[in-house]
Amino acid sequence: MSEMAYWEAIRRAHDEELANDTKVIVMGEDIGIAGGTYKATSGLYQKYGDKRIIDTPISENSYVGIGIGASMAGLRPIIEIMSINFALLALDTLINAAAKIRYMSGGRVSCPIVMRTPGGTAHQLAAQHSARLARMFMSTSGLRVVTPRGPLDAYGMLKSAVRCNDPVIMIEHESMYNMRGEVPDTETFRPLEGAEVVREGHDITLVGYNYSVHLCLAAAERLAKDGVSAEVIDLRALKPIDRETIRRSVEKTHRMLVAEEDEAAVGVGSEIISVVIEECFFALDAQPMRVHAADVPVPYNRSLERAAIPDVEDVYRGALNVLGRL
């Protein structure tokens, strides 16, 4: 085991997959000579050269499209988009093409691309740099969506994503790149499906993904001081969603709160509440609830920004509310 930062874990996965298979290439803006905005590809250009580590112009729809085209002919591109906001420019090629090519071809053509991008709010990056938008991808048939919460999954899921024959969207987080965690020294793969119980408890289930798992864990600590035993689930993948793990947990705790950083409408929270209602409605002792961002573009001003985005306090109070203790 070694401790490493989230960005280092991603860098290591790139490095190993590039070394393992010459069909793997990496594309994106400023990923080569500059080493990537979050350093996740640093040093790779020097090691693997400009045929495999491709600095692209600012042409998201088309370089993602080029990556998809190359994947149809056998390559395995890992495409970085600097921010999920910019991924909106590539939605046509991702959603109208990559997500549908396997199906439209009756399973005869596949698009084994990985698109990595950070979503989420950081520190006053304002309305056009703070989108979260996981919901846009998780509602598209034909994509896989993974949301690693820490270095181990970032490393192991990226490696699995590179080898998977489906288009995989890996959503990272602006505020997590320096987060540290243990990663095995030996090569490790982590599955692209399956939620994980990251803390066991029996009074309430807190569901999170990516950054919001950490809010749930911190809230669970506080709840423990109040004598409440909270179970925390990391969804890990938003598409497909692991309904079974959620069901088993809620059948045990009888209460559920889901925390998302995005606005509420048509999002992770509404989906998880539907899952709970469909899977185990009669196990519930209280109304399932969600904690989410305010219905507003993300403001620049620091206090407004904090008010717009859920924090540990919001998750903690949300849980007390589900528990009828507020």
Place this chain on the structure above:
Amino acid sequence: MNAADQKRLLREMIFYRRFEERCFEAYMERKIGGFLHLYSGQEAIATGVLEVARPGHDYVISGYRDHIHAIKAGAPAREVMAELYGKETGSSRGRGGSMHIFDPTVRFMGGYALVGQPFPLAAGLALASQYQGTDQIAICFLGDGANNQGTFHETMNMASLWKLPVLFVCENNLYAIGTRIDRSTAVVDQYKRTCGYNVPSSQHDGQDIEVVMEAARNAVDHVRAGKGPYFIEFLTYRTRGHSMSDSNAYRSKEEEQQWAARDPILIYSKRLKQKKILTEEGIRDIERSVQEEIESDVVKFAEESPEPRVEDLTRYCLEERDPRWVGPLQQGARHE
């Protein structure tokens, strides 16, 4: 141009430089947050182009490196600074920040973070002017990197086809963040890229404000005369990194020194001294008065202005309800 105007232009450029450098300091003091992209080194372009256009009348739109375009277009510098401080008195009421300065009262229609996004918006502003038969033009300031977006090509085609009164100003500072232009762009001379759309274009030195004004005057005249869009490219260089987190490690010291010798303020100060319009002491006076204005007016205003109220978080998200047009159906109402 008379001596007073020449002195004023030099002062404006010195003011813009000091404004940006003061932002740098305020960022270091953590009074400004988020992404901050400074315009230092490129001042002659915004100053020269808008000098020969009609700020306040013409529409102006920009990317995220937008403070100086906004100020020269007529936005009060103190309100731009207040925006950077996230204050309620800021150009965008503290909601937008550095990358999203807006001042519709002077027709500065915003700074946008998504590279290439303003191209069609500018053409749309121009379409509205054409439609309404005004003599306003739209002026769009963007970097070299933006020309690799699809919006560049799609907009050039429509602007040309519909003869829209829009002036595209390309500030070619040779880099898009850390990627040098020849590594991202097949045709390095940006003005050549519009010929496939029949949009007239030209390339000029962006460091000499007199060259900028002369070239921009022709371009503005062309657009205002109803002859359709024009694309004007200026070669320039930013003295600082792309944003505050950028160290410029990808640029050579020699290259930076070469461009430092072509600093727009340096070039124009020298010229005005040669022409005996200003003395060295006169320039020092300007610097002192700029410094004084920025501290005692611009920064003071930003510092002393109130923060937005947290209760107003969702304000400005949609228009405040006008019961004539919005609101629920009355209980039991039916659509016939």
